[in-house]
Amino acid sequence: MERLQKVIARAGIASRRRAEELIASGRVRVNGQVVTELGVRVDPATDRVEVDGRPVVFPRLVYLMLHKPRGVVTTLRDPQGRATVLDLVPGVPERLFPVGRLDYDSEGLLVLTNDGELAHRLMHPSFEVVKVYRVCVAGKVTGAALKRLREGVMLDDGMTAPARVQVLSRREDGTWLEIGIHEGRNRQVRRMAKAVGLSVRRLIRIAYGPLRLGNLPPGKFRFLKESEVAALKQSVQLDAGTG
Helix, strand or coil: CCCCHHHHHHHCCCCCCHHHHHHHCCCEEEEEEECCCCCCCCCCCCEEEEEEECCCCCCCCCCEEECCCCCCCCCCCCCCCCCEEEHHHCCCCCCCCCCCCCCCCCCEEEEEEECHHHHHHCHHHHHHCCCCEEEEECCCHHHHHHHHHHHHCCCEEEEEECEEEEEEECCEEEEEEEEEEECCCHHHHHHHHCCCCCCCEEEEEEECCCCCCCCCCCEEEECCCHHHHHHHHHCCCCCCCCC
């Protein structure tokens, strides 16, 4: 069961605040009855909701995982004409939005969905959803640099929260680290690395909350399993039955 104004907003008819105004003005019916109370809860699967006499139709909720390659922007459209993540999900008629961002040169796991409530919670810092990255940096990494990353780094927008950091390997192309953070600042991992004197050569997101990129090839996508959607919702304290 969901609040009526939230159901109207999720259907894309109006913002939640505007939906409250529609309800208060007597323009919304539930199962044929005018409803003016904002606290009313409805079940979108069984209750008939109408706004100005027109039935509210809910779009199919879609959840997918994309392996974003380098050279693609995480926007719905790009004024410079560069490829966007939506170009990589042809054949999906629903209007999807990326959950968070990966910059132009970064790769890896990106969630796309039209479930606005889930997307909002996954990105909101209060839920502390952990994102995990594999990062190749030039040269060797000192113990002092690792300590600073683990304890928090001062950036121009404040101190970062402690990060989970481990050294995966030291190879000819540089040192590979695994870094886990629960904040979502712009280009945060790259800025953290720079702040401790490290130059990022490659950055791949391999996990977002309970989701794992696995062996999904770059540039490809797949729909999430029901169990994966449920795990995502559970990670942000959202009823798995919602939507």
